[in-house]
Amino acid sequence: MVAGIRTRDLRKVYNSAPPVAAGTGGFSFGAPKPKGKGKQPKPEIVALDGISLDILPGEIFCLLGPNGAGKSTTVGVLTTRVRPTSGQAFIGEHDVWQQQVAVKRLIGVVAQRPNLDFSLTAREILTFHGAYFGLSSQERAKRAEALLERFKLTDRADQMVRGFSGGMMQRLSIARAMMHDPQVLFLDEPSAGLDPQTRLLLWEIVREYNQGGKTILLTTHNMEEADALCKRLAIIDHGRVIALGTPQELKAAVPGGYLLRLRFGLHSPDFLLRLQALAGVREVRANNSNGADLYADRGGSLVAEVAALASGASVELCDVHISEPSLENLFLHHTGRSLRE
Amino acid sequence: MNWKAFLAMLARDAHVARRNFVALLFQTFLQPLMFVFIFGRVMVGSGYMPPSYKSLLLPGIMAICMVGTGIWAVAMPLIAEFQFTREIEDRLLAPMEISWLAIEKVVAGSLQALAAGLMVIPAAWLLLRPGVDLHVPHPLLFVLVALLVALFSATGGLALGCSMQQTHIGLMFSLIVAPMIFFGCTYYPWSALEKFPLLQKAVLVNPLVYASEGLRATMIPQFPHLPLLAVVVGLVFFNALLLLTGLRNFHGKSVT
Ligand SMILES: Nc1ncnc2c1ncn2[C@@H]1O[C@H](COP(=O)(O)OP(=O)(O)OP(=O)(O)O)[C@@H](O)[C@H]1O
Ligand SMILES: [Mg+2]
Numbered sequence: 001m002v003a004g005i006r007t008r009d010l011r012k013v014y015n016s017a018p019p020v021a022a023g024t025g026g027f028s029f030g031a032p033k034p035k036g037k038g039k040q041p042k043p044e045i046v047a048l049d050g051i052s053l054d055i056l057p058g059e060i061f062c063l064l065g066p067n068g069a070g071k072s073t074t075v076g077v078l079t080t081r082v083r084p085t086s087g088q089a090f091i092g093e094h095d096v097w098q099q100q101v102a103v104k105r106l107i108g109v110v111a112q113r114p115n116l117d118f119s120l121t122a123r124e125i126l127t128f129h130g131a132y133f134g135l136s137s138q139e140r141a142k143r144a145e146a147l148l149e150r151f152k153l154t155d156r157a158d159q160m161v162r163g164f165s166g167g168m169m170q171r172l173s174i175a176r177a178m179m180h181d182p183q184v185l186f187l188d189e190p191s192a193g194l195d196p197q198t199r200l201l202l203w204e205i206v207r208e209y210n211q212g213g214k215t216i217l218l219t220t221h222n223m224e225e226a227d228a229l230c231k232r233l234a235i236i237d238h239g240r241v242i243a244l245g246t247p248q249e250l251k252a253a254v255p256g257g258y259l260l261r262l263r264f265g266l267h268s269p270d271f272l273l274r275l276q277a278l279a280g281v282r283e284v285r286a287n288n289s290n291g292a293d294l295y296a297d298r299g300g301s302l303v304a305e306v307a308a309l310a311s312g313a314s315v316e317l318c319d320v321h322i323s324e325p326s327l328e329n330l331f332l333h334h335t336g337r338s339l340r341e
Numbered sequence: 342m343n344w345k346a347f348l349a350m351l352a353r354d355a356h357v358a359r360r361n362f363v364a365l366l367f368q369t370f371l372q373p374l375m376f377v378f379i380f381g382r383v384m385v386g387s388g389y390m391p392p393s394y395k396s397l398l399l400p401g402i403m404a405i406c407m408v409g410t411g412i413w414a415v416a417m418p419l420i421a422e423f424q425f426t427r428e429i430e431d432r433l434l435a436p437m438e439i440s441w442l443a444i445e446k447v448v449a450g451s452l453q454a455l456a457a458g459l460m461v462i463p464a465a466w467l468l469l470r471p472g473v474d475l476h477v478p479h480p481l482l483f484v485l486v487a488l489l490v491a492l493f494s495a496t497g498g499l500a501l502g503c504s505m506q507q508t509h510i511g512l513m514f515s516l517i518v519a520p521m522i523f524f525g526c527t528y529y530p531w532s533a534l535e536k537f538p539l540l541q542k543a544v545l546v547n548p549l550v551y552a553s554e555g556l557r558a559t560m561i562p563q564f565p566h567l568p569l570l571a572v573v574v575g576l577v578f579f580n581a582l583l584l585l586t587g588l589r590n591f592h593g594k595s596v597t
Contacts, residue, residue, distance in 0.1 A: 131349035
């Protein structure tokens with residue numbers, strides 16, 4: 001049975017705890033408090049502000065967004081760990097909040113923060129996890145062995161995980177989430193802390209798992225990862241979906257698409273105006289007295305013209321950096337901020 | 342209800358307890374047995390305490406061991422796993438209602454408390470011998486009381502473990518567990534408080550009083566003790582109260 005993921009207008013508002021001893025008894029100067037207990041309103045954080053997603057069965061879907069965008073909260077709601085303030089979430093046909101047990105059978109979860117069972121060895125973590133999901137002891141042993149091998153943890157299999165490095169823990173977490181062969185796999189920043197080689201291994205494993213017809217939702221702030229892995233992605237910021245589509249579609253949606261970062265000896269407003277007038281240039285943004293960002297619909301061919309213009313105006317051109325159409329540029333375009341901060 | 346998952350979690354707790362067996366042994370028995378030795382053997386032997394104190398002490402020590410074990414076994418892992426290591430998340434995601442995970446913790450804690458209680462009897466008896474008058478006229482009643490005491494220790498651990506912050510562990514022991522033990526009629530029978538009528542009434546809010554008096558009532562019935570009915574009613578009441586509080590707080594902690 002294949003299962004997709006569906007959310008309808010999910011909202012989550014966190015009420016963080018009020019500061020200790022705030023507004024309790026004592027005198028209060030200034031404006032009289034409104035009647036009643038005069039409680040100070042708790043600070044509210046809107047983490048999700050109406051997220052609606054339809055993720056198809058068998059799809060690799062990516063949530064992309066900066067820190068605090070609401071990626072982990074979305075994953076939390078979909079995996080029964082966070083109670084939504086309003087809205088609905090479904091895994092397959094099951095309402096996540098109403099039918100938690102049925103949902104938990106379908107999903108495997110790698111949380112952003114490590115949560116391995118520190119009282120157990122790596123192998124025991126996998127076999128006990130299998131036991132919670134009702135696998136027979138033979139099946140457990142077999143799958144654990146295969147996953148340890150796949151994630152290159154065999155030589156550490158019988159050690160306590162307390163002594164594992166961050167990347168090893170991360171690999172084991174992913175192996176554990178795959179242990180019961182879930183229909184839907186949630187990976188919250190799976191490649192955080194992995195070295196480049198292991199990241200490639202992870203990508204390979206994710207693709208392979210997906211080939212078995214499994215749905216995968218992963219979050220990342222790495223453009224390259226989203227681009228390499230997912231069929232479709234949603235860019236979220238401040239708890240809202242600001243763009244959704246295939247990586248190609250999204251990249252094509254950025255006006256221009258190319259970004260030329262230029263550095264001069266010293267430039268003048270007049271010179272920037274002349275840059276703006278070059279064919280294909282959509283926008284010029286100055287930064288400092290010697291830098292400029294040029295958004296354009298062509299890349300390399302512009303460089304010669306910029307250089308000619310510069311020498312004509314006796315402005316020294318020190319550095320040129322061209323970036324091709326990318327999700328990074330898309331994010332910048334939508335939010336005016338860079339994803340990498 | 343998913344028994345497979347439930348039993349697998351019990352197996353996990355048993356596995357971890359077995360791995361830490363020696364440490365658990367010292368942690369559970371060292372302090373109570375030193376107390377037994379000094380007060381039951383040295384003080385009685387030197388004439389500062391009457392010989393009957395040996396018999397009075399043993400059920401109280403058993404109550405301390407059981408309650409200490411159960412609270413420790415349930416509360417400490419919960420406090421750490423919810424706030425710090427997040428180890429519990431994997432079990433929260435198992436295909437089982439999360440209340441059953443709390444109940445599994447209670448069952449595991451009760452079993453450990455029972456084991457501790459049964460092991461301390463021969464150990465204390467060996468330390469005190471001769472002169473301990475254990476009668477267990479109604480073994481079934483003894484078993485019932487021991488079960489209720491074990492359950493009390495574990496539900497107490499659940500309630501504490503789900504309402505304490507990690508930074509308050511020290512406070513939990515000095516502010517809750519220690520007073521509970523000293524005012525819990527463990528080192529003395531409830532009837533010894535007759536000269537302090539106010540205190541004698543006040544300690545009845547302490548569930549440990551029913552635990553130690555219940556064990557006295559079933560192990561050394563020849564000495565004065567609270568009526569067994571009061572003991573059973575008291576323990577059942579506190580068990581239910583602590584279990585419900587614990588479950589409610591467990592839910593609050595496991596979902597944000
Ligand atoms: N338990 C919580 N209590 C209060 N506020 C929270 C809690 N968890 C998250 N938040 C807030 O909700 C917002 C979204 O957080 P979330 O963890 O979903 O972001 P994220 O996209 O996963 O970010 P990151 O890339 O850093 O992992 C943030 O403003 C965060 O401060
Ligand atoms: Mg996150």
